[in-house]
Amino acid sequence: DITLDPATVGPEVILSEDLKEATWGRPRCQWPEGPGRFDTDPCMLGSEGFTSGRHYWEVEANGRFWAVGVARESVQRKGRVLFKPNTEIWGLQKYDELCVALTAPSNTSVPLLNGEIGVYLDYEVGQVSFYAVSSRQRIFTFPVASFSGERVFP
Numbered sequence: 001d002i003t004l005d006p007a008t009v010g011p012e013v014i015l016s017e018d019l020k021e022a023t024w025g026r027p028r029c030q031w032p033e034g035p036g037r038f039d040t041d042p043c044m045l046g047s048e049g050f051t052s053g054r055h056y057w058e059v060e061a062n063g064r065f066w067a068v069g070v071a072r073e074s075v076q077r078k079g080r081v082l083f084k085p086n087t088e089i090w091g092l093q094k095y096d097e098l099c100v101a102l103t104a105p106s107n108t109s110v111p112l113l114n115g116e117i118g119v120y121l122d123y124e125v126g127q128v129s130f131y132a133v134s135s136r137q138r139i140f141t142f143p144v145a146s147f148s149g150e151r152v153f154p
Helices: none
Strands: 013-015 022-024 054-061 065-072 089-095 098-101 115-122 127-132 137-141
Touching: 054 065, 065 115, 065 127
Parallel strands: none
Antiparallel strands: 013 022, 054 115, 065 089, 089 098, 115 127, 127 137
C-alpha cells in the first residue's frame, strides 16, 4: 500500500486527500516549493523508501499517459527528468497507444497496459519487474542493477 509524498509532487499533479492516488491535471492549490520537489515534470515519489528486502505493490494505471516504477533517492528533480535506468529510474511508461519499458539506450516496447500493474523490487538482487495483475503475466524485468546502498522509492 503506497502513500505518495506531497513534498516531491511536480507540476500538473492532483493528489487525492489520502495521498493514494495521483492524476494528471491542474491542481486547485500549488504545493510549496522545496528541494525535494520535481519542478518541471508531473512526477512524484512514494513516502517510504527501501534499502533492503523484497517489496511488491500494485498500481492502478489508466488513461492516455502514465508512468510507474522505481527511482533512486538521488533522482534529478530539477529540470527535465530523463526516464532511463542509467539516470536512476526503472519504469514503464504509456503514451497514447505505445507502452514502453524505460531502458537505455532506447526504450523497449511492451504489451499495451491499462489497469492494475504489479511492481516487484528485490533490493539485494537489484531486480525490478512489472506484472499485469489481471493476467498474472510478467511484462518486463530490467537487467540487474546495483542500488549501491541508496534508498529507492516507488
